[in-house]
Amino acid sequence: MNILEKIVVHKKVEVQGRKLKKSVAAMEKTDYFSRDCLSLRQFLADSGRTGIIAEFKRKSPSKGVINDIATVKEVTAAYATAASGISVLTDEIFFGGTMEDLQEARFNQVPLLRKDFMIDEYQILEAKSIGADVILLIAACLSPATVKQFAGLSRRLGMEVLLEIHNEEELGHICAEVDMVGINNRNLKTFEVDINTSLALLEKIPGYMPAIAESGISNVDTIVTLHRAGFRGFLIGENFMKHPKPAVAFADFVHQLKTKLV
Numbered sequence: 193m194n195i196l197e198k199i200v201v202h203k204k205v206e207v208q209g210r211k212l213k214k215s216v217a218a219m220e221k222t223d224y225f226s227r228d229c230l231s232l233r234q235f236l237a238d239s240g241r242t243g244i245i246a247e248f249k250r251k252s253p254s255k256g257v258i259n260d261i262a263t264v265k266e267v268t269a270a271y272a273t274a275a276s277g278i279s280v281l282t283d284e285i286f287f288g289g290t291m292e293d294l295q296e297a298r299f300n301q302v303p304l305l306r307k308d309f310m311i312d313e314y315q316i317l318e319a320k321s322i323g324a325d326v327i328l329l330i331a332a333c334l335s336p337a338t339v340k341q342f343a344g345l346s347r348r349l350g351m352e353v354l355l356e357i358h359n360e361e362e363l364g365h366i367c368a369e370v371d372m373v374g375i376n377n378r379n380l381k382t383f384e385v386d387i388n389t390s391l392a393l394l395e396k397i398p399g400y401m402p403a404i405a406e407s408g409i410s411n412v413d414t415i416v417t418l419h420r421a422g423f424r425g426f427l428i429g430e431n432f433m434k435h436p437k438p439a440v441a442f443a444d445f446v447h448q449l450k451t452k453l454v
Contacts, residue, residue, distance in 0.1 A: 195253050199286055199309055200333050206285075207312045216314070219321035224298070229325040229350045232303040233371055235276040236402055236424045242446055243419065245305060245404065246271040247279040247429040248297065250288030259433045260288065264296040267432075270439030272300040274446045277326065279305040279427060291322050298323035305354060309333060316345050326352045329370070331362035343369035356406065358389060363396055373397050374427060378407035387414060394422055412448045419453070 193201075219225060236243055248267055251257045264280075271278050280297050281289030289307075297304055306324035310316065311333065319327050327346050329339050343353040352371040357363065358379060366373055375390045375397075385408035397403045404425030405418045415426050435441035 196332055199253075199283070200311060202285060203283075203309045203311050207314055210318070211314055216317055219317050222321045224295075224323040225321045227323070229352070230301070230303040232277045232305065232326045232352050232354070232425075233402060235303055236372075236404075238276065241276045242274050242449055243415075243423075243425050244275045244446075244449075245277040245279050245425055245427040246275040246432060246442060247281070247307065247427065248289075248293060249279075249281045249307075249429050249433050251286075252430070253286050255430060257288070258430055259435075259438065261436070262433065262438050264293050265299070267438045267442075268297040268300050270442050271432075272302045273443075275302060275442075276425060277303040277305055279307045279328075279429070282306055282308045282322075291318065294324060295322050303352075310342060313342065313345055316342060316349065316351075319346075320349045320351060324351060326354055326371075328374075329353055329355050331355060331357045331365040334365070336365045336367070339365045340367045340369055343367065354404065357393070360393065360396065363393075366398065366401070370401070372402045372404055372425065374404040374406045374425075376406040377409075390418060390423065391421055412445065412452050415449060416452050 250260050268278050280294040281287040282291045282294055283289055303325040305326040306319040307328050310329055329342055346353050354372045354374050355370040356374040356376050358376040375393045377387050377389045378385045387408045390405040394403055402424040404427055405423045406427040409426055409428050410431045432438040432441045
């Protein structure tokens with residue numbers, strides 16, 4: 193059983209447990225459930241921002257603990273100054289995140305992506321109830337029909353959908369209901385990273401759909417290359433969080449990027 197399969201098996205048990213603790217009716221009564229969501233697509237199109245979707249992540253299955261000291265509020269406030277979106281891990285067992293982390297980040301007026309392994313419609317309703325603007329759907333653990341179903345529900349709730357693929361076979365998961373396509377350079381079954389994955393798959397993504405490069409982005413030159421190739425978004429996870437002061441690392445990175453893109 194590979195890492196992704198282990199995560200999905202655990203996630204099914206986890207979600208069933210949460211269903212017993214909080215009903216859909218209770219979620220629908222939360223303040224966040226009725227709020228209007230921010231559009232990540234619009235923020236990606238804003239030339240005043242960087243296209244970066246900066247991530248708050250404490251640990252990962254491949255790297256172990258990345259940063260267990262930095263606070264959500266400090267880090268995400270720094271991200272919000274220039275990022276087009278903020279990704280917050282809400283998986284606890286494998287990534288050290290919580291749904292409370294996303295709620296803590298909600299004070300920022302930029303789109304928030306709930307980064308998790310969505311395998312049940314309940315999680316989409318959950319995402320709306322905790323203040324998410326965007327959800328992630330991972331093609332590697334969903335069928336094309338399920339992607340269409342989940343994306344349709346998300347849209348009806350006012351949230352956008354980022355579909356993540358990592359090989360050519362998963363191109364068939366792209367449908368009209370998703371808003372953006374992310375190409376993950378990390379193989380979710382082995383967790384190996386190859387930045388060329390993004391470049392190879394980009395030309396096969398429908399031109400009207402914003403493409404986002406994910407994982408393995410650790411320097412400004414890589415973003416410049418990906419931007420010139422046609423990518424509009426760049427999800428960066430560990431690069432900032434691995435520093436003792438992620439907020440400072442992000443500010444330095446943005447400064448370098450703006451100099452390069454002039």
